[in-house]
Amino acid sequence: MFGIPGGVVIPIFDALYDAPLKLILTRHEQAAAHAADGYARASGRAGVCIATSGPGATNLTTGIATANFDSSPVVAITGQVKTALIGNDAFQEADTIGITRSISKYNCLVRRVEDLARTIKEAFYVATTGRPGPVVIDLPVDVSLAMLDGEPDKTIMLRGYKPPGEGNPKQIRLAADVINAAARPVLYVGGGVIISGASQELYQLAKAMTAPVTTTLMGLGAFPQDDPLSLGMLGMHGTVYANRAIMQADTIVAIGARFDDRVTGRTDRFNPSAKIVHIDIDPSSISKNIKVHVPIVGDAKQVLSELIKHIQPTDRSAWLKQVEDWKKRYPLKYKDHGKLKPQYVIQQISAVSTDDTIICTEVGQNQMWTALWYTFKKPRTLISSGGLGTMGFGLPAAMGAQLARPGALVLDIAGDGSIQMNIQELATVATYNIPVKVAILNNSCLGMVRQWQELFWNKRYSHTIFNHNPDFVKLAEAYGVKGMRITERDQVRDALEEAIRHPGPVIMDFRVDPAENVFPMVPAGKSLDEVMEGLA
């Protein structure tokens, strides 16, 4: 539980004073929401955040929207002014229900104390079932102060909410027929596989089909990337071989993914001839952007375990050989000389990590380099804001992940732009000695926007270059956190090992080449075969 007190939530915090519940006091409500989200993504259990009315609640909103986009079970409790004052422009009043309506899975204003226990139960039920997502409970101060006579009623009463059941067996058989007839199948895997806990089933399916596997950003970790069938990430910054494979496949099996624009590129040219099987728990994801031939609505784990039973062994060696050739011809690459390269730093992080290390990222180049250069092997080891793309997510999410997995090494790979969007949380990690390690890939600019300006806007670097950055080492020390600066290639490995050995939180300021860009890149609105491979 993460949060910050305020006027109308004092009764709740008063109850927390001697309750057997641990609250982590963050320094900004946005960070409380991201920390709850990070906790949820690392553990699969609901994370909870709490804030006061008005500004407390509006500060939570970015975190709620982030969790919503990436289907993360977060329960957000917001204080509200007295029921009698609602709508009167009272001090610190905001229409939290109205504001969070389109960015949450569900929200509810509790008007009577009799409804409170039931609403809380419903909130956790909705947040964690079906396609998970955030739920907001808005709690007026008079309700949180009221005393309930008798036993609380906890019976869930949601007539309109029925999480999808099992996948339709007929559709599953139809999908198996399509797959068995495929000569060039590709598995396209999203975050739904991780949420569903279906990695094992996915692995069995890929082996049974002998089909290559590409994942979205959210799907990284669902399939071991050191496996020969792994193609890494697809899409705008996907590997060339993943994009080739998806464009030339005769059958695409999409699992827990939603064909978003960063994945498909230009939709009318996204492999128009392939047969598409789509397994998703959310019916509205199916045929939203790309027309699907065999839809299966259901939980990935259940559907895959059924589907595997109908897969026949098929010789696909020619297709696998083709994919292997692409891997050899179009490997990921960068020029590793001159200034320290961010890709090298991430390769080294990958080398010092274990399979259970949790990597959080901020948003932008740091995130894409991580997706490309870190070898993810297990689910729930990458925690990143995919859909909303929220800068400032990584550090608070890392705090939440570390609290969910106290024994694991948790690293936040950051940019110097993103880290400054929630840098105040260094106070939180110092207060509770949450031993997250932050690797800032410091290029003194808003790198991803700078990259677009370089490539598509005539190098007009409008407001993307930081002429003045703080000294991150001194800043870390000011917060009571260990700070390190790394400027040379040969210092990277030692620095990482030293940081990992340090029992508390660490900030590593890697001074990387400011001119380095993320490649491969498919420009926005282009087809996946119109790739810019980069300069190397």
Place this chain on the structure above:
Amino acid sequence: MKHIICAIVENRPGVLALVSGLFSARGFNIDSLAVGETEDPELSRMTIVAEGDEFVLDQITKQLRKLIPVVKVQDISSRDHVERDLMLIKVAAPADKRGEVLDVIQVFQGKVVDISQEDLIVEVSGPEGKVEAFIRLMRPYGIKEVARTGRIALLRTPK
């Protein structure tokens, strides 16, 4: 093509905003929306007339179903149903024209619900085409005000 979507929703504050917010946030066009309590006081029926191709309508119904307080969603346009619009219309009807106006009202099975020296308020209900036709015929006499409910509809029981 125009579609009639019937949504049975929980009858409580905020649900109308939730549904209308979905339409605006996702850029779906809405022609009319009528809401009222059903035979079960805990539920309301929303009748939504929306325009779009099959693809858009598929998304609208799926997104509506996803909303937690929405219990049931049906696109009834292609099924056997009864639909009605209700209109109150204030028409200028001075003494010398009043007879003509009343004749037209009779043909449309309209009801005069208020009468003054200068004008009449007429209640007309029926399918959209009938209501539109009545407006057209009243125009030469001078329409002062119109209030319409938006479409309501029910599926017929198969016989």
